Amino acid sequence: xxxxxxxxxxxxxxxxxxxxxxxxxxxxxxxxxxxxxxxxxxxxxxxxxxxxxxxxxxxxxxxxxxxxxxxxxxxxxxxxxxxxxxxxxxxxxxxxxxxxxxxxxxxxxxxxxxxxxxxxxxxxxxxxxxxxxxxxxxxxxxxxxxxxxxxxxxxxxxxxxxxxxxxxxxxxxxxxxxxxxxxxxxxxxxxxxxxxxxxxxxxxxxxxxxxxxxxxxxxxxxxxxxxxxxxxxxxxxxxxxxxxxxxxxxxxxxxxxxxxxxxxxxxxxxxxxxxxxxxxxxxxxxxxxxxxxxxxxxxxxxxxxxxxxxxxxxxxxxxxxxxxxxxxxxxxxxxxxxxxxxxxxxxxxxxxxxxxxxxxxxxxxxxxxxxxxxxxxxxxxxxxxxxxxxxxxxxxxxxxxxxxxxxxxxxxxxxxxxxxxxxxxxxxxxxxxxxxxxxxxxxxxxxxxxxxxxxxxxxxxxxxxxxxxxxxxxxxxxxxxxxxxxxxxxxxxxxxxxxxxxxxxxxxxxxxxxxxxxxxxxxxxxxxxxxxxxxxxxxxxxxxxxxxxxx
Amino acid sequence: xxxxxxxxxxxxxxxxxxxxxxxxxxxxxxxxxxxxxxxxxxxxxxxxxxxxxxxxxxxxxxxxxxxxxxxxxxxxxxxxxxxxxxxxxxxxxxxxxxxxxxxxxxxxxxxxxxxxxxxxxxxxxxxxxxxxxxxxxxxxxxxxxxxxxxxxxxxxxxxxxxxxxxxxxxxxxxxxxxxxxxxxxxxxxxxxxxxxxxxxxxxxxxxxxxxxxxxxxxxxxxxxxxxxxxxxxxxxxxxxxxxxxxxxxxxxxxxxxxxxxxxxxxxxxxxxxxxxxxxxxxxxxxxxxxxxx
Numbered sequence: 001x002x003x004x005x006x007x008x009x010x011x012x013x014x015x016x017x018x019x020x021x022x023x024x025x026x027x028x029x030x031x032x033x034x035x036x037x038x039x040x041x042x043x044x045x046x047x048x049x050x051x052x053x054x055x056x057x058x059x060x061x062x063x064x065x066x067x068x069x070x071x072x073x074x075x076x077x078x079x080x081x082x083x084x085x086x087x088x089x090x091x092x093x094x095x096x097x098x099x100x101x102x103x104x105x106x107x108x109x110x111x112x113x114x115x116x117x118x119x120x121x122x123x124x125x126x127x128x129x130x131x132x133x134x135x136x137x138x139x140x141x142x143x144x145x146x147x148x149x150x151x152x153x154x155x156x157x158x159x160x161x162x163x164x165x166x167x168x169x170x171x172x173x174x175x176x177x178x179x180x181x182x183x184x185x186x187x188x189x190x191x192x193x194x195x196x197x198x199x200x201x202x203x204x205x206x207x208x209x210x211x212x213x214x215x216x217x218x219x220x221x222x223x224x225x226x227x228x229x230x231x232x233x234x235x236x237x238x239x240x241x242x243x244x245x246x247x248x249x250x251x252x253x254x255x256x257x258x259x260x261x262x263x264x265x266x267x268x269x270x271x272x273x274x275x276x277x278x279x280x281x282x283x284x285x286x287x288x289x290x291x292x293x294x295x296x297x298x299x300x301x302x303x304x305x306x307x308x309x310x311x312x313x314x315x316x317x318x319x320x321x322x323x324x325x326x327x328x329x330x331x332x333x334x335x336x337x338x339x340x341x342x343x344x345x346x347x348x349x350x351x352x353x354x355x356x357x358x359x360x361x362x363x364x365x366x367x368x369x370x371x372x373x374x375x376x377x378x379x380x381x382x383x384x385x386x387x388x389x390x391x392x393x394x395x396x397x398x399x400x401x402x403x404x405x406x407x408x409x410x411x412x413x414x415x416x417x418x419x420x421x422x423x424x425x426x427x428x429x430x431x432x433x434x435x436x437x438x439x440x441x442x443x444x445x446x447x448x449x450x451x452x453x454x455x456x457x458x459x460x461x462x463x464x465x466x467x468x469x470x471x472x473x474x475x476x477x478x479x480x481x482x483x484x485x486x487x488x489x490x491x492x493x494x495x496x497x498x499x500x501x502x503x504x505x506x507x508x509x510x511x512x513x514x515x516x517x518x519x520x521x522x523x524x525x526x527x528x529x530x531x532x533x534x535x536x537x538x539x540x541x542x543x544x545x546x547x548x549x550x551x
Numbered sequence: 552x553x554x555x556x557x558x559x560x561x562x563x564x565x566x567x568x569x570x571x572x573x574x575x576x577x578x579x580x581x582x583x584x585x586x587x588x589x590x591x592x593x594x595x596x597x598x599x600x601x602x603x604x605x606x607x608x609x610x611x612x613x614x615x616x617x618x619x620x621x622x623x624x625x626x627x628x629x630x631x632x633x634x635x636x637x638x639x640x641x642x643x644x645x646x647x648x649x650x651x652x653x654x655x656x657x658x659x660x661x662x663x664x665x666x667x668x669x670x671x672x673x674x675x676x677x678x679x680x681x682x683x684x685x686x687x688x689x690x691x692x693x694x695x696x697x698x699x700x701x702x703x704x705x706x707x708x709x710x711x712x713x714x715x716x717x718x719x720x721x722x723x724x725x726x727x728x729x730x731x732x733x734x735x736x737x738x739x740x741x742x743x744x745x746x747x748x749x750x751x752x753x754x755x756x757x758x759x760x761x762x763x764x765x766x767x768x769x770x771x772x773x774x775x776x777x778x779x780x781x782x783x784x785x786x787x788x789x790x791x792x793x794x795x796x797x798x799x800x801x802x803x804x805x806x807x808x809x810x811x812x813x814x815x816x817x818x819x820x821x822x823x824x825x826x827x828x829x830x831x832x833x834x835x836x837x838x839x840x841x842x843x844x
Contacts, residue, residue, distance in 0.1 A: 243613070
């Protein structure tokens with residue numbers, strides 16, 4: 001079979017698996033977030049935390065609980081990183097430098113998992129599993145919770161009640177993320193992923209050299225890294241490392257894991273608003289964008305344009321033999337279409353246009369299908385913008401699933417959309433203004449790409465990198481930390497506020513003039529609005545970077 | 552005493568984080584470690600170590616360098632891909648080169664330690680070295696015969712346009728011979744260390760040359776992997792090494808070729824990934840079947 005045909009089958013098999021799973025799995029997710037029963041373990045957790053699980057929260061109270069939890073998480077993780085040398089299993093590594101600890105604490109709490117450090121020579125096993133991996137779970141749960149609140153805003157009527165943050169957090173973690181991670185970790189161990197507490201085994205190689213075969217609780221962290229669209233690798237090489245991703249089929253499984261929750265959440269939306277077709281429409285928008293992006297990334301990488309790929313005969317620099325070019329490209333597209341940011345190949349060495357695709361995926365706002373939760377709420381905001389644009393054209397008050405999109409709603413939606421482009425572009429400009437672009441490894445347009453990629457990744461909470469950039473300096477760690485923090489929590493507050501204002505409304509029954517939002521026409525309009533918004537925002541920056549390099 | 556609301560919510564947050572840390576940060580990974588100790592999984596979770604005479608010599612998942620102390624390839628072994636992990640295949644420093652597709656101009660400093668070859672020159676140098684080691688044609692497009700990137704800095708009278716005034720082969724320094732004698736009638740100069748011809752206004756112009764479109768040295772032999780620990784090489788790269796390895800071991804090339812085929816894995820289910828040869832496993836099998844006397 002040719003490389004291209006095998007790559008096409010690889011993508012197709014993923015699409016088929018996701019199409020088969022998203023309904024039953026989405027139904028399960030729906031039962032978890034909409035149910036009223038509390039298990040005994042959960043009741044125990046609520047007692048220990050000291051919260052009343054039946055108490056409903058307004059959007060403001062929900063937001064304050066979420067922000068308090070995240071603030072405490074940042075401080076806790078910061079302290080953990082600074083004190084790791086005093087703790088068990090530190091492997092002799094010293095405390096993480098202050099600006100680095102700030103960056104990493106923010107990075108993992110915001111579900112970004114941008115890593116300025118090489119894992120195998122910076123982090124002890126305890127800080128990896130009890131510090132970083134815990135945030136992999138809870139930051140993912142926070143994202144899903146926010147999406148659920150927005151959906152409640154559409155589904156509920158004339159109320160301020162939007163659920164309870166502590167209940168959502170606990171349920172999503174214990175009923176969805178934990179059991180699936182256990183399962184995934186076991187399968188990954190069967191594939192060859194390591195899971196031990198060893199500090200490493202020194203071996204003497206065949207030709208008499210020395211090699212330290214590293215250890216670590218990798219499988220347990222790898223599972224939630226993918227499932228929670230986190231992406232922070234245990235090792236520097238992330239999912240390219242044979243101990244994180246040993247075979248071609250674990251590679252398939254990892255891509256599946258990072259797409260499965262985001263693609264199943266639209267089903268939750270459809271069920272909760274009582275119109276499953278609305279959920280299908282949202283999933284269809286995600287699928288159209290994702291398939292287009294995966295296809296283009298594969299096409300650019302397989303075409304292998306550029307001086308070095310031409311000299312080599314393939315775009316194989318920074319790719320592993322066991323994955324090959326197409327499966328690496330599919331992973332790269334999937335990791336940037338979600339907010340994962342783990343990598344199984346070096347995006348920096350991609351062809352100019354292939355690398356641009358990974359950047360473009362993030363610039364889309366990571367909505368196709370996006371990070372766990374973040375993808376759904378991002379897509380619903382885009383749907384709101386789309387009905388507004390369509391409403392302007394025909395001169396009617398826009399509405400979406402029965403809720404009117406008035407001036408307050410559209411203001412919140414616009415603010416939501418503006419945050420990450422503003423952070424990414426202002427950040428990139430300030431790096432050049434202050435001379436901090438000098439830490440880029442490459443020169444010319446590719447250096448601009450490295451800087452632009454870093455800020456796009458941080459502002460959209462992706463976490464992947466054009467890794468040639470040396471980002472471990474005080475300026476970079478501080479600036480990217482600020483972008484990650486604002487890029488995560490400002491949009492979340494806007495979404496919660498939007499949910500609050502939607503939930504207060506009495507739904508308007510659909511009339512003659514209502515734009516049907518569950519038809520292919522609407523799907524096409526949302527795709528169009530998404531692509532046009534991104535093109536208008538980022539085209540000038542892309543023209544100076546990857547387009548200048550690749551055309 | 553009732554706590555103020557803002558304090559109460561932060562205390563609840565702290566308690567929630569601690570409870571979840573115990574569950575997700577300790578119970579879950581440690582239970583997974585325990586599951587991983589079960590027979591059948593223990594080998595995998597321990598790092599897939601291979602032992603020879605009771606001594607660990609590596610991991611089947613982690614590639615290694617088959618070079619001597621001086622970094623030269625040991626000819627009786629199949630060679631791994633180039634690696635950007637530390638000094639090569641160092642699991643404590645994993646990663647890729649991260650050089651871009653248009654990294655074609657070397658930094659040639661006056662201090663050799665500060666010089667940095669471009670990705671193109673690395674590719675060309677590797678191709679030439681592999682060609683010489685394995686007795687195949689090491690030429691590649693955009694590469695000079697002496698194994699650097701064939702790249703000119705072309706200076707024109709009006710910047711981007713106008714007649715050519717000066718041409719420098721940016722990756723070649725004395726005592727090399729310029730890979731082209733002249734370009735559009737202008738003689739090609741060698742580069743001088745420490746000079747930046749691109750900033751000076753030279754237009755970067757890679758020259759394709761007359762190398763075959765499909766070089767004899769396969770792509771994976773001239774590129775570094777993403778992890779720097781790639782345990783595999785392509786079947787094509789194994790194939791060009793067969794003659795050398797067989798000669799060094801006084802073995803029948805056909806027998807060595809059969810062994811290579813034994814250690815070649817195809818695509819999983821016929822469509823996942825790409826075919827590869829596990830180099831460590833192959834070399835271990837070689838040592839067993841065709842020991843060097």
